Amino acid sequence: MSSPAKAKAPRSGASKPGVQGGRLLRYVDALREAVTQEMERDERVFVLGLDVDDHKGIQGSTLGLQAKFGDQRVFNTPLSEDAMTGVAIGAAIAGMRPIHVHIRMDFLMLCMNQIVNMASKMHYMYGGTVSVPLVVRSMIGKSWGQGAQHSQGLYSMFMHVPGLKVVAPSNAHDAKGCLIAAIRDDNPVIFVEHRLLYSTEAYVDEAPYTVEFGKARIAKAGDDITLVGVSNMVIECLRAQELLAEVGIAAEVIDPISLVPLDMATILTSARRTGRVLVVDNAWTNCGASAEILARIVEETSGGTGKPITMRRMGFAPTTCPTTPALEQAFYPNPATIAAAVHAMVNPKAPAWSPAPERAELAYQRQFRGPF
Amino acid sequence: MPASTKLTAADITRIYRSLRLIRRTEEEVARIYPTDRIKSPVHLSIGQESVAVGVCDALTDADVVSGTYRGHATYLAKGGDLKAMMAELYGKATGCARGKGGSMHLVEMSKNVLGASAVVGTTIPLAVGYAMALRREGKGRVAASFFGDGATEEGVFYESLNFASLHKLPVVFVCENNFYAIHTPISKRWASEALCGRVSNFGIPTHRITDSDVFTIRRIVADSVADMREGGGPVFLECHTYRWREHVGPMEDYEAGYRDRTDMETWRTTDQVERVGALVDASTRRRVNLEIEKEIQAAIDFAEQSPFPGPEELYAHVFAGQS
Numbered sequence: 001m002s003s004p005a006k007a008k009a010p011r012s013g014a015s016k017p018g019v020q021g022g023r024l025l026r027y028v029d030a031l032r033e034a035v036t037q038e039m040e041r042d043e044r045v046f047v048l049g050l051d052v053d054d055h056k057g058i059q060g061s062t063l064g065l066q067a068k069f070g071d072q073r074v075f076n077t078p079l080s081e082d083a084m085t086g087v088a089i090g091a092a093i094a095g096m097r098p099i100h101v102h103i104r105m106d107f108l109m110l111c112m113n114q115i116v117n118m119a120s121k122m123h124y125m126y127g128g129t130v131s132v133p134l135v136v137r138s139m140i141g142k143s144w145g146q147g148a149q150h151s152q153g154l155y156s157m158f159m160h161v162p163g164l165k166v167v168a169p170s171n172a173h174d175a176k177g178c179l180i181a182a183i184r185d186d187n188p189v190i191f192v193e194h195r196l197l198y199s200t201e202a203y204v205d206e207a208p209y210t211v212e213f214g215k216a217r218i219a220k221a222g223d224d225i226t227l228v229g230v231s232n233m234v235i236e237c238l239r240a241q242e243l244l245a246e247v248g249i250a251a252e253v254i255d256p257i258s259l260v261p262l263d264m265a266t267i268l269t270s271a272r273r274t275g276r277v278l279v280v281d282n283a284w285t286n287c288g289a290s291a292e293i294l295a296r297i298v299e300e301t302s303g304g305t306g307k308p309i310t311m312r313r314m315g316f317a318p319t320t321c322p323t324t325p326a327l328e329q330a331f332y333p334n335p336a337t338i339a340a341a342v343h344a345m346v347n348p349k350a351p352a353w354s355p356a357p358e359r360a361e362l363a364y365q366r367q368f369r370g371p372f
Numbered sequence: 373m374p375a376s377t378k379l380t381a382a383d384i385t386r387i388y389r390s391l392r393l394i395r396r397t398e399e400e401v402a403r404i405y406p407t408d409r410i411k412s413p414v415h416l417s418i419g420q421e422s423v424a425v426g427v428c429d430a431l432t433d434a435d436v437v438s439g440t441y442r443g444h445a446t447y448l449a450k451g452g453d454l455k456a457m458m459a460e461l462y463g464k465a466t467g468c469a470r471g472k473g474g475s476m477h478l479v480e481m482s483k484n485v486l487g488a489s490a491v492v493g494t495t496i497p498l499a500v501g502y503a504m505a506l507r508r509e510g511k512g513r514v515a516a517s518f519f520g521d522g523a524t525e526e527g528v529f530y531e532s533l534n535f536a537s538l539h540k541l542p543v544v545f546v547c548e549n550n551f552y553a554i555h556t557p558i559s560k561r562w563a564s565e566a567l568c569g570r571v572s573n574f575g576i577p578t579h580r581i582t583d584s585d586v587f588t589i590r591r592i593v594a595d596s597v598a599d600m601r602e603g604g605g606p607v608f609l610e611c612h613t614y615r616w617r618e619h620v621g622p623m624e625d626y627e628a629g630y631r632d633r634t635d636m637e638t639w640r641t642t643d644q645v646e647r648v649g650a651l652v653d654a655s656t657r658r659r660v661n662l663e664i665e666k667e668i669q670a671a672i673d674f675a676e677q678s679p680f681p682g683p684e685e686l687y688a689h690v691f692a693g694q695s
Contacts, residue, residue, distance in 0.1 A: 072508065078538070083497040083531030090501020093486065096508070113528075117491050118498065124689045126479040126487040127470035131692035162690050186692035 022173075022205040028198040030172040031061040031137075034179035035099060037208045039069050042097065045183055046073040048088060049101030049137075058101055058139070059198050081110035085136075089119050089188075093130045097183060105138040105192065106149045112157075119188040120163035134188040135179070140231065140282065141195050142332070147323035153231065153283035153316075158190045159260050159292065165213060167258040168192035168282075170234035172202035174257055177211025184210065194232040194282065214261035218270070222250035224346050225276040228267055229255060230289050233280040233333065240338035243355040249346050259289050264296050271297055275307050276345050280333050281315040290315055310345055314338065336360035379587070381653075387429055387586060388648045389660050393667070394421045394445045395645045397454065400668050401444070401461065402622030409676070411463035412474030417445035419616035419636070422644035423548045424449040426589025427516050427609075430597055436484040436506065436515040438499035441476035442548075442615075443488040446518050452480040458671040464678035471681050472689070492553075493519060493526035496545075500532045503541040503606075512601035514542040516593070522553030524567060533574045533606070540605035544593055545576070547608070550615045555630045571608045582612045586644045614639040 025033070039045045047065060049058070053076045057063030066074040077084045081102070088098040102108060108115070119132045141150040158164045165187055169175040175193070182189040219234060220241050229237035234255040241251040252270050256262055271277045277297060279290040290313035301309055314333040322328050340354040347353075379387075398416045405414060417424070420442075428437060428449035439446030447457055453468065460467030461475050468480050469487070479487035486502065489495045499517035506513040523529055524547060536543045547567065551558050558565065568578035579592045589611060596607040616636050618625035626633040649657055688694075 078531065078534055080528075080531035080535060082528045083500070083535055086494070086497025086528065086532070087501035087504060087535060090486075090498035090503075091505045092501075093498070094502045094505030096505050113491060113494060114497070118489065118494055122487060123692045125469065125473050125477050126481075127468065127472050128689040128692075129469070129479055129481045130487060133692075165691075 022203045024201045025172050025204040026198065027172040027175050027193075027200050027202075028060045030176040030202075030204050031179055031193070032063065032065070033204070034176040034183070034208075035062070035065065036068070038180055038183045039065070039073065041208070042183075044095060045097045045099065046091075047099045047101060048075055048077050048084065049103075050077055050079060051103060052076060052101050058103055059195070061198075062101060081107055082114060085111040085114035086118070088134055089114060089122070089132055092132045092134045093122065097133045097135075099135040099137060099183065102136070102138040104150050105140050105154050106152050108136065108138050108154060108190075111136070115158070115164070115188065115190075116161050120161045123187070124163060131186040132188050133186045135182045135191055136188065137191045137193065139193045139195050142232075143196060143328075145323045145325070145328070146321070148320045151321040153192070153281070155190060155192050155259060156283060156288040156292070159289060163187065164260060165189040165258065166192065166260040167213060168194075168231040169211070169257055170197065170229070170231055170255050171200065172204050174211050174217070174255075176204050177209050178213070178257065180208055181210035181213060185213075192231055197232050197235070200235070211257065213258040214263050215257065216263035216266040217255045217257055218252060218266065219255045220251070220253040222252040222274070224250045224274060225252065225278060225342055226267065226270040226274045227251050227253045227338070227342070228277065228279045228293060229253060230259070230280070231282040233282045236333060236335050236338060237280055239335035239360070240342065243335055243339040243359060244342055246355075247343070247353065249342060251342060256293075262293070262296075264293075264300070267293065268297060268300055271309050272301070272306050276310045277312070278338070278342055278345060279313040280338055281313065283315055284318060285313050285315040286318065288315060312341060312345060314341060334360060384648060384651050385656055385660065387425060387590070388645075388652050388657070389664070390425045390429065390449050391421045391586065391645045391648055392661065393454070393664050394425070394448050396664055397448065397668055397671075398444055400672065402617065404672070405622040410461045410475075412461050412476070413620050414461065414475045414622065415442035415620050416617045416622065417442055417615075419639060419643075420548055420550060420613040421445050421449075422584045422586035423546060423589060423611045423613055424518065425644075426586040427518070427544065427546055427593050430590045430593035431514070431516060434484065434511070434513050435597070436486060436499070436502055436513065437518065438486040438495045438502070438515065439478070439488045439518045440492075440495070440520060440523075441488055441490045442520070443478050443518075444475070446488075447478040447480065447485050450485045451483045452478065452485050453483070454667060454671040455674040456480065458675040459678050462675040462678070463680060464675055465681040465685070466674065466678040470685065472685070493523035493528050495519070496523065496529055497532045497535075500536045500541060500543055503536065503543045504539065507539075507541055514544060514597050514600045516544040516546055518546045518548060520553070521547060521549040521551065521558060521567075522561075523547075524570075525553075525561060530574075533571060533576060533608075536606040537574045537576050540603070542600035542604070543606040544596060544600075545571070545606060545608040547610045549610055549612050551612075552615070552619070552631065554619045555628070557630070567610050568608065576606050576608050578608045578610065580610045583642060584611065584613045584639070584644060586648060616640075
């Protein structure tokens with residue numbers, strides 16, 4: 001175990017989003033800035049989706065775009081997710097670059113046929129003669145009673161299918177860079193946003209830039225355990241890391257940023273060094289991103305000469321998401337449960353430990369007051 | 373060309389040539405099929421050629437078509453390369469999709485033939501989206517979307533009609549109604565046979581062509597397309613037609629009992645290939661027929677002599693920009 005002093009000292013390998021400069025910007029505003037800049041740069045880019053042009057503008061992420069770019073490039077759609085996904089694909093193969101926006105990821109289940117049977121396969125199935133530069137933006141809900149059908153993180157379903165890229169940026173800097181990269185990508189990209197990240201701020205360069213897919217970020221360096229967080233679970237892991245530092249455990253927090261392609265090299269390097277991996281997913285563990293990451297670690301390390309790696313994963317409780325806060329609280333991993341799990345992995349023989357509940361609360365959770 | 377223009381002998385010969393090419397190609401596919409050299413399920417259009425030919429003859433090269441897994445006719449009628457199609461059926465590297473698509477996924481973007489899908493109804497909204505791009509482009513191009521009667525039962529069909537009509541997009545919706553979804557007749561699937569009524573409720577003009585007349589189909593599409601090129605919205609055609617062979621495969625299947633051979637024989641009396649052929653003078657017809665036989669044989673030779681894709685092709689084209 002590391003000393004507390006050591007735990008607090010950042011490793012030189014740690015990179016911080018936006019350290020190059022820029023302004024503090026909210027995630028939601030970073031998304032809007034990315035789309036605005038790409039629409040100014042490339043007239044083929046357009047935005048469609050239910051409520052993208054209303055007075056709320058997808059929590060503000062599309063607000064003002066129609067006034068700026070007109071109703072041919074930013075338009076509302078009927079509640080026809082299946083056909084509208086097909087329309088977006090059709091426009092994409094015609095050379096346009098659609099951004100199809102869904103205010104909840106749960107609604108992507110209505111798009112599955114088009115995404116899985118068409119968008120993912122067309123480049124391959126048609127021998128490379130077409131490409132599908134499509135961005136599917138979708139938001140995961142959480143908190144204040146979002147309940148069973150507004151809270152799901154269903155990205156592993158898309159990770160399963162070759163031909164789709166899946167990205168889940170956890171901060172405003174990566175949100176802007178990933179969205180620009182997604183728009184410029186010639187492949188379908190499932191862009192996963194988490195509603196609770198929308199109000200979080202990071203330093204964001206004003207000039208357009210891309211964040212490369214397939215390159216994980218070490219959000220916090222540490223030697224005792226590798227924490228891999230997905231989407232907003234990166235934030236929860238960072239909070240857990242702070243709590244753990246107070247008891248002398250140095251957790252390394254890795255943000256894969258993109259799930260397809262997945263930067264296993266960074267995760268493996270860290271895992272081999274720390275000897276412990278906890279993947280914290282913003283989804284169920286069964287057949288999920290956490291299962292995939294751990295399976296690949298096993299495949300890469302089993303039978304090797306390195307030290308054995310202790311592995312665990314956390315995610316949604318294996319239940320439907322309950323609406324009442326009394327149960328919802330227990331449904332999600334949180335900094336306290338993550339920290340407790342890490343403590344047990346690092347000190348398997350020590351008595352169970354858990355941080356004080358009031359210490360485990362996240363700033364953004366305190367900020368959010370509802371009603372929705 | 374304007375719909376009102378009377379068809380010339382050359383027009384009729386061209387239409388005959390297209391009908392005959394499709395018929396003979398598929399007859400050859402059926403002949404070869406039992407040898408197992410064709411490495412793909414085939415859904416033959418024999419008996420249904422006039423719909424694809426009637427529609428495509430009213431389009432220009434710059435217009436776009438979107439077909440189905442029963443798509444040989446659409447592909448060829450729009451000018452798709454026969455050699456590339458045959459090679460695709462053989463699973464060869466020279467196929468229109470490098471052997472990775474097969475009969476159900478014919479594509480030829482250079483001829484504006486969008487790729488076909490094996491999932492019924494799936495390509496309908498793609499044609500609508502493509503038409504939206506064409507409207508934005510502003511050159512007066514249109515898209516024709518072919519689908520079967522079964523596809524009209526899919527929700528995405530109605531979603532697509534609504535969006536196309538709402539935005540007045542230049543789409544010719546073409547329902548090839550052969551009365552069976554695989555083996556299930558319309559009587560077991562439709563609460564009402566008023567398909568055109570359902571569609572017209574979306575504010576879309578409809579046409580019901582019950583005799584498969586290639587010239588009627590051509591004229592209606594030509595008129596509709598002329599309007600679309602000036603900014604007009606979608607149109608819908610319900611074209612009755614009849615599949616002579618089994619749903620998938622090279623054989624007839626009347627002994628299976630789900631439909632009567634007499635139905636086919638009735639349709640055969642108005643077979644458009646024979647009918648239009650009879651309008652072409654005998655020496656021209658002989659010349660065309662001979663050319664078609666040579667073309668088909670050349671395509672078969674090409675397919676047989678072409679190599680299979682190498683193992684490296686397995687991982688090529690998973691993502692654009694990687695190979």
